[in-house]
Amino acid sequence: MATSPAIHTIPNTIDRDSFEPAYSQLANILKAQIAAGAFRPGDQLPSEAQLCRTFGVSPMTVRRSINLLADQDVVSTAQGKGTFVRRVQFGAAAFDLRELQSLLRNDATTIKLLDARIVTANQRVAGKLDIAVGRSAIYIRRLLSVEHQPAFYHREYLVYDPRRPIVESEMEVSSLSGLFSGSGSAIVKRADLTICATLMNEEESQVLKTQLPAAALLLEHIFYDFDDRPISWGWFIANSERLHFSTTVGIQD
Amino acid sequence: MATSPAIHTIPNTIDRDSFEPAYSQLANILKAQIAAGAFRPGDQLPSEAQLCRTFGVSPMTVRRSINLLADQDVVSTAQGKGTFVRRVQFGAAAFDLRELQSLLRNDATTIKLLDARIVTANQRVAGKLDIAVGRSAIYIRRLLSVEHQPAFYHREYLVYDPRRPIVESEMEVSSLSGLFSGSGSAIVKRADLTICATLMNEEESQVLKTQLPAAALLLEHIFYDFDDRPISWGWFIANSERLHFSTTVGIQD
DNA sequence: TAGTGGTCTAGACCACTTA
DNA sequence: AAGTGGTCTAGACCACTAG
Numbered sequence: 001m002a003t004s005p006a007i008h009t010i011p012n013t014i015d016r017d018s019f020e021p022a023y024s025q026l027a028n029i030l031k032a033q034i035a036a037g038a039f040r041p042g043d044q045l046p047s048e049a050q051l052c053r054t055f056g057v058s059p060m061t062v063r064r065s066i067n068l069l070a071d072q073d074v075v076s077t078a079q080g081k082g083t084f085v086r087r088v089q090f091g092a093a094a095f096d097l098r099e100l101q102s103l104l105r106n107d108a109t110t111i112k113l114l115d116a117r118i119v120t121a122n123q124r125v126a127g128k129l130d131i132a133v134g135r136s137a138i139y140i141r142r143l144l145s146v147e148h149q150p151a152f153y154h155r156e157y158l159v160y161d162p163r164r165p166i167v168e169s170e171m172e173v174s175s176l177s178g179l180f181s182g183s184g185s186a187i188v189k190r191a192d193l194t195i196c197a198t199l200m201n202e203e204e205s206q207v208l209k210t211q212l213p214a215a216a217l218l219l220e221h222i223f224y225d226f227d228d229r230p231i232s233w234g235w236f237i238a239n240s241e242r243l244h245f246s247t248t249v250g251i252q253d
Numbered sequence: 254m255a256t257s258p259a260i261h262t263i264p265n266t267i268d269r270d271s272f273e274p275a276y277s278q279l280a281n282i283l284k285a286q287i288a289a290g291a292f293r294p295g296d297q298l299p300s301e302a303q304l305c306r307t308f309g310v311s312p313m314t315v316r317r318s319i320n321l322l323a324d325q326d327v328v329s330t331a332q333g334k335g336t337f338v339r340r341v342q343f344g345a346a347a348f349d350l351r352e353l354q355s356l357l358r359n360d361a362t363t364i365k366l367l368d369a370r371i372v373t374a375n376q377r378v379a380g381k382l383d384i385a386v387g388r389s390a391i392y393i394r395r396l397l398s399v400e401h402q403p404a405f406y407h408r409e410y411l412v413y414d415p416r417r418p419i420v421e422s423e424m425e426v427s428s429l430s431g432l433f434s435g436s437g438s439a440i441v442k443r444a445d446l447t448i449c450a451t452l453m454n455e456e457e458s459q460v461l462k463t464q465l466p467a468a469a470l471l472l473e474h475i476f477y478d479f480d481d482r483p484i485s486w487g488w489f490i491a492n493s494e495r496l497h498f499s500t501t502v503g504i505q506d
Numbered sequence: 507t508a509g510t511g512g513t514c515t516a517g518a519c520c521a522c523t524t525a
Numbered sequence: 526a527a528g529t530g531g532t533c534t535a536g537a538c539c540a541c542t543a544g
Contacts (some may be wrong), residue, residue, distance in 0.1 A: 021512080021513060021514090022513080022514075023513080023514090035442065035479075036479075037479045040439055040479075041438075041439040041441075042439055047528075047529060047530085048529080048530065049528085049529085057514080057515090058514065058515045058516060058517085059515090059516080059517080060313070060513095060514070060515075060516090060533095061513085061514060061515080063530085063531080063532095064513095064514095066530085071324070077529095077530060077531090078522090078523085078529085078530075079521065079522050079523080079529070079530045079531065080521070080522035080523035080524080080528080080529050080530065081522080081523060081524085081528095081529065081530080082523095082528090082529060082530075083529090083530075087438065087439060087441070088438075088441045088442070088443060088444055088476070089354075090350055090353070090354060090444070090474075091349065091350050091351045091353065091354030091355075092349070092350075093349060093350045093444070093446050094347040094348065094349040094350075095347065095348045095349075095446075095448055095498075096344065096345070096346060096347040096348075097343055097344050097345075097346045097347075098344045100343070100344065101342075101343060101344030102344075185294075185340065185341075186293055186294040186295055186340060188294075188340070188341045188503065189288065189341070189503055189504050190341060190501055190502065190503030190504050190505060191341055191343070191346070191501065191502050191503055192499070192500075192501050193346050193348075193499065193500050193501070193502065194497055194498065194499045194500075195348055195497060195498050195499075196470070196493055196496070196497035196498070197450040197451070197468040197469055197470045197491075197493040197496075198450070198468050198493060199466060199467070199468045213452060213466035214452070215450040215451050215452045215468040215469070216450055216468070217449065217450045221343075223341070224503075226288075226289075226290045226293075238450075240449055240450040240451060243449070243450075244447055244448060244449035245348075245447065245448045245449070246445070246446065246447045246448075247445075247446050247447075248443055248444065248445050248446070249443065249444050249446065250441065250442055250443030250444055250477075251442050251443050252443060274531080274532060274533090275532080275533075276532080276533090300509075300510060300511085301510080301511065302509085302510085310533080310534090311533060311534045311535060311536085312534090312535080312536080313514095313532095313533070313534075313535090314532085314533060314534080316511085316512080316513095317532095317533095319511085330510095330511060330512090331510085331511075331541090331542085332510070332511045332512065332540065332541050332542080333509080333510050333511065333540070333541035333542035333543075334509095334510065334511080334541080334542060334543085335509090335510060335511075335542095336510090336511075
């Protein structure tokens, strides 16, 4: 039987001298047993009281382990019924931007400021930034290259309000790196992000040095301040060969 | 001052008669205070001991509240230093497939089986399914329509192994709904997923009734069984107007 | 040394499910 | 009534940070 060897390498006791906390050890033991097939999707796990006795830990510690697995969508709990191994759920899959973040932190990545100027907001820009048509905005175009190859084309409109002089200086007009590295501005409360596929237009293909027709991922972002007013609206156009997102859903070892 | 009214509507005590648990109430109080600007990114929150005194709850309850906020990337904790409000982090953004999942559960969505037949695996298919070239596989083509409009074109190869007869019956060849609704197969241990942008080819544009050139989101998936062997390999082609993913990062009310 | 977060205990009481 | 998960207490001890 294929799974037998794996089962026998799973520890079944908590090592109190380990660096790893007991709740984490227990969660990993249970997950390894599930991964090895000892508990199949739909199966009920031992009750919390039983796990307390088996592993010699307190109820709170067992609960924390179970909660960890529940957060990872490995198990589901039902009051009065028990804890059960979950089936794989497509909808639980989540693609995150950490890859993108690490790419921008990479030394091989350079950011070139193509353009930065004051413009008057047209209907579209004014709508996104929640300002009046004809008001001023800062328009920025950047090209991000990885190993001297054009990878992302970024365009952004920033509100330009004499009463909010802080915006320009805080939003790191020339670098972008702050938003990705976590040292982002303290004036940003939240960002709304959208991702979709699009066809590149003439300008985009020239900047990114691709042949038309070309497909691209478009990542749109709007940043808001602590008064819930938009600060900036912008979007990345990514060469489709340069950017794809991967993830795993289900039981991971 | 714009934030004053908001601050005054934030409760500052735990309601012990509420249905909402104390830890959740406390987390929401702190988050509302942060959202209202009472604590800004970089600011230190009151210590856990202080929060215990202020709100009259035990240390474990305070910890649970803080952990909730830390899981949401609202705060970060540093042993020996304190708890601090985080800046918005681009990289923390995660796009999930719940929209897609609910779409497939929708009554207005229909799945049409275009084709299902046994084929012999070529190099590419054999590589993905980790079988020998020339072995049999099941090839399936499906069209998913939303309100009678073609939306997603799905193609999939399933391993066809006499020794694993369970695969075909378990993988819900004719419906697909299981994988999305959570009632998916119990033989699936995990799935690897990738998303990227692509240009539609002739066949795809005909099935989806679009004009060329057209951009599309491509969602590729490989399912594995509990012996870590591939069960199926397939991909969705989504009309780019039909599918986009949205998310919010930072402080959400 | 004082203050911080991190872990853990050994119970208690409650809500819910099943029989 | 018995068993399940869900919340909460009132501490304890530890590891880490800072003055």
